[in-house]
Amino acid sequence: MPGLISGEFFQETLALTRRLFIQLQRRPSTLIAGIIQPLMWLILFGALFQNVPQGLFGESENYGQFLCAGVIVFTAFSGALNAGLPVMFDREFGFLNRLLVAPLASRLSIVLASALFITSLSLIQVAAIASLGYFLGAGLPAPLGLLLVMAIVLCLVLGVTALSLGLTFALPGHIELLAVIFVINLPLLFASTALVPLTFMPGWLQWVASLNPLSFAIEPIRYLYLHPDWTFASVVMAAPWGEVSLVQALALLLGFDLVVLVSIQPLLRRSLS
Template sequence: MSTAAATAVPGILSAEFVQETLALTRRLFIQLQRRPSTLVAGVVQPLIWLVLFGALFQNVPQGLFGESTNYGQFLCAGIIVFTAFSGALNAGLPVMFDREFGFLNRLLVAPLASRFSIVLASALFITTLSLIQVGAIASLGVLLGTGLPNLAGIGVVLATVLILVFGVTALSLGLTFALPGHIELLAVIFVINLPLLFASTALVPLSFMPRWLQWIASLNPLSLAIEPIRYVYLHPDWRLSDVVMVAPWGSLSLGAALLILLAVALGMSLLIQPLLRRRLA
């Protein structure tokens, strides 16, 4: 079979799949264009957190938060990760509303090359929004004196955010098809969101926490994303073998943190595959 013929066959590697994925993604951006308050709120809220929390702790003694010269520098990594996490956790809401309003049923009976394009479109949309938010937070951070990592460090920041968004988006989409409606999905989001924030190293280092919370925070995926980003912000000459977190169970290097985070993201993705196949069949 020729290459042209192969790409014409409907399926996940076909030109039709790419076209319908882009069309569904464009539909989400059109919805965003009609309701820009969603994007504005998603960008402004983390900036407010960064300004207010940074001002709240600006007079703490230097060195109290590790090697950071000010609390804003310490906080920036936590705000970046938590914002990306919150956005990805909401990834299932557009699909849930499509499901409740009947649009998803119309898609399921349409001659799509692959129904996976519905899931991929949501993932692309959320990833783009997360990168916009990260760019806004990093830009404000520069104005507040947090600085920027070097070029390789920026690559680590982007890679960490993308891995986290990939895994949490998979979790959100799985919840979308497992739960009966958007009320239940919002309830789960509210229950997960803030506890994971406060049980991570986003706001304070591990040394500030009681022993039992240190165990939870060191195993929290948010901490596994925060610590590599925080480290590359503070160390221009970083290496993958450098220790970024000293947990109760042992030391964790930058490379190991990223590998564990990637394994968690892939695990979430594989976990929801049977559910997605069943619901999109």
């Protein structure tokens, strides 16, 4: 796209990203709720299953340690799924039309600013959850493992943010977008390994959960929490269709990102032209 690699492009991207942070500063309840809600999940669900026999949830010492990876991934997923809402409101209130007629170096800065904003919020939420999980007994991965956890979260956020932005331009309004978010949010959570291991699920649900992109992020993060001696060849998930190693889970996440990014390209070109 013309103007993509230029000082003007970076300047306008930063300006649009700053605008979103100014909105957040004026209405901080979004960030506060986005941090408090997953912390409540971690505390309440951890307490609910704290008396289960050790070993019932795999190699985890307690349910809080098992749950921490699921809460991290689901929180990042939920935030990224809402990435299209600011753009949708700009579209409905007419601000997006003003941007489209402005002399921008590249209109890609409009969606890139939203992606940067959501990514920043996701990292803040992950840091808060990991910190509380540490004090609740979940521990922390080694420094290199912690960096890989952040990379896995960012990889998932990239694909889901792109999906949300694609839905923003494909749907007529924010009511429809919110409806889609509500419909797919919790089903994807319960059809993943966030709350229970695969062995707890019926056969058909094991297949669904083992093909869920959330599971490809949850299981590697959970493995990194439990195994400081991890390698990229380590098996992180025993799916019904075969064992999945750490590097394979990362490749599947990257494949998910690539499919979504390629799928929304025609829609973005048409909507931003």
